[in-house]
Amino acid sequence: MPSALQGRKVLLGVCGSIAAYKAAPLVRLLVKAGAEVQVILTTSGAAFVTPLTLGTLSKRPVLQGFLKDEQAGEWHNHVHLGLWADVLLVAPASANTLAHFANGFCESLLDAVYLSARCPVVLAPAMDLDMYAHPATTANLVRLRSYGNTVLESPAGELASGLSGPGRMLEPEEIVAALGELRIMN
Numbered sequence: 539m540p541s542a543l544q545g546r547k548v549l550l551g552v553c554g555s556i557a558a559y560k561a562a563p564l565v566r567l568l569v570k571a572g573a574e575v576q577v578i579l580t581t582s583g584a585a586f587v588t589p590l591t592l593g594t595l596s597k598r599p600v601l602q603g604f605l606k607d608e609q610a611g612e613w614h615n616h617v618h619l620g621l622w623a624d625v626l627l628v629a630p631a632s633a634n635t636l637a638h639f640a641n642g643f644c645e646s647l648l649d650a651v652y653l654s655a656r657c658p659v660v661l662a663p664a665m666d667l668d669m670y671a672h673p674a675t676t677a678n679l680v681r682l683r684s685y686g687n688t689v690l691e692s693p694a695g696e697l698a699s700g701l702s703g704p705g706r707m708l709e710p711e712e713i714v715a716a717l718g719e720l721r722i723m724n
Contacts, residue, residue, distance in 0.1 A: 542718035544572030549623035549657075551648045552592065554582025556698040557630035557664035557707035561587050564629060564710035565595040571714060576619070577601065578648045580635070603647055616647060620655035625717065628652075629690075630664030630707045633675050639687075640678035659687040660717065664707035666699050690716055 548568055552561040561577075568575045575596040579589055581603075589600035601619075620626070628635060628648070638649045639661075652659065661682060669675060670692055679689055690713065695706045708716070 541571040543568060543714070546573045546624045547622055548573045548575050548717075549578065549619060549626045549651065549655075550575055550596075551578045551580070551626065551628035551631070551635070551651070552583040552587065553580045553628065553630055553632040553635045553648070554585060555630040555632045555664040555707070556586060558583050558586035560707055560710050561629065562591050562595055564713060565592055567710050567714045568717075569596065571718070574598075576622070578619075578651060580632075580646055580648055582632070582634070601647060616650035617654045619651050620657065623655065623657045625657055626652065626655050626659045627662070627713070627717065628659070629662035629713055631661040633663075633665045633669045633672075633678075636661065636663060636675065636678045636682065640681040658720070660690065660720070661687055662690045662707050662713055663692045663705070665692075665705050666697055667701045667703035667705045670705035671703075688720060 552558050565575050576598050577592045577596050577600045579592060579600050579602050589602065593600045639652050644650050644653055683689055690708050692704045693706050694704045696702050697705055
C-alpha cells in the first residue's frame with residue numbers, strides 16, 4: 539500500500555532543542571515514506587545536529603540562512619520555499635520559534651518561510667517542562683492553533699534536564715504517522 543507521504547514535499551524546520559537529534563531519523567523516515575524533504579536548520583538547531591547529517595539523509599543541501607552566496611547576491615527565496623511545500627513541519631519547534639511564529643517576528647529564514655507559507659503547518663514542540671507550561675508558551679500555542687496550524691501534543695516523559703513531564707518531542711515514527719493521518723496530506 540502506498541504511503542500518504544509518497545511524492546509529498548515536506549519542508550522540515552529544525553530548531554534549537556536537544557530534541558534536534560531526532561531530526562536525523564525523522565528525515566530518514568520521511569524519505570523512506572516517499573517524501574521529498576528540504577531541511578531548514580536554524581542557527582541554534584545547528585548547535586545540536588549538523589547540516590552534513592541532515593543533507594546526507596535528505597539528499598538535498600540544508601538551508602540555514604537567507605543567503606546562498608553573499609558575494610554573488612544569491613539568496614534562498616522564502617516565498618518560493620513556502621509555495622514549493624505541501625506541508626511545513628517544524629520538529630523540534632522550540633519555545634523561541636513558537637514565539638516568533640505566534641507574534642510575526644521574522645529574524646530567520648524559517649520565520650520568513652512560515653510567514654509566507656501557503657501550505658499547512660505542523661508543529662512538534664520540544665522544550666523543558668517549565669518552558670512548556672509557562673503561560674507565554676501556552677498562549678503562543680493557543681494563538682498558533684487559532685491561525686490554523688496543527689500542533690502535535692508534547693507527551694510526558696523524561697526530559698534532558700532530568701525532570702519528567704510534558705515537553706518531549708514526539709518520536710519520529712509518531713510524527714510520520716501523524717502526518718500520514720492528517721487530511722492535509724491526503
